[in-house]
Amino acid sequence: MQKLSDQLSTSGSRAVRLDSFGGPEVLEICEVPAPQAGPGQVRVRVTAAGLNPMDWFMTADADTAVRFGLSLPAGFGTDYAGVVDQVGDGVTGFAPGDRVFGGALSRAVADFVVVDPTGGIAANEAHHTPDGVDDRTAATLTIAGRTASAALAVVELGPDDTVLIGGAAGGVGVFVVQMARIAGARVIGTGSATSADFLRALGAEPVAYGDGLADRVRALAPRGITAAIDLHGMETAHAARALGVPDTRITTIAAQVDGITPTNGANAAPGALEKLARLIATGRLRVPIAASFPVEQIRAAVELQAGRHVKGKVVIDL
DSSP states (O other): OEETTTOOOTTOEEEEEESSOSSGGGEEEEEEOOOOOOTTOEEEEEEEEEOOHHHHHTTSSHHHHHHTTOOSSBOOOOEEEEEEEEEOTTOOSOOTTOEEEEEBTTTOSBSEEEEOTTSOBTTBOOEEOOTTOOHHHHTTSHHHHHHHHHHHHHHOOOTTOEEEEETTTSTTHHHHHHHHHHTTOEEEEEEOGGGHHHHHHHTOEEEEOSTTHHHHHHHHOTTOOOEEEESSSSHHHHHHHHTTOOGGGEEESSSOOTTSEEOOGGGOOTTHHHHHHHHHHTTSOOOOEEEEEEGGGHHHHHHHHHTTOOSSEEEEEO
16 A cells, blocks of 8 residues: 555545554555445445544454454544445446445545445445535434434333433434434433533533432432433443433443443444434434544544544544
């Protein structure tokens, strides 16, 4: 692979690549052959790529990478949005010029991605981007949107519920909070003191995380909470148990707790992303973009996102 820092021809296709596993310092923008759409595939000219914690987590070391089926040299990023520019044999429902978004596991931060739009496999997919949803927003939907939808399906919220959401200001939290409110639930969201106004704007009642969480939640909701979604670790799940929430109405995405059902985006119901995109297109749900970076600043973008204090989503422009 030839690094852009050395020489990039005007006909080259850019992609962020790793020649070794590690942190943001191993990310390089490289010139690579443009991928070609085969039978059943479409090629997308990527305009924006959204970052998620899983992007840097699964490329941090060789053992974790193997669990995700990754080998060197590896790409980076999964969420993308852009425009179809090549359609393989046998593909229906997509044509050059269609705006799309989706997932391309650990290869989305690139000028082009090739995906199977009909294969039904998470992180190898394409969905039509509705009018009213810009590409930066569409590029944030796949991983976080799938995860949020799957977590909400476990706890099945309704108007009679008060739900505690841990890590509510993060990339998945912004979706979970708003979708829980759309379902009619009262939402209490954990966060730092600096995230309180942000959480209120999303529709959540903020509560500080850390020691004494259960007591603070009890003071906010004397009649109790009925469900909990822990998007950060185990603290919210343990607090919910202490407050009498049954394990069947608690879920986690970043840790496993005996007796509690964990969630990941692969469990999302068919059509979950289309439903989410429609909510955004009709103005019922918004996606806060915390920061956007040109692809040349990929290392700075990942450092910001990996700090886990971002309120909303981080996007790469291509």
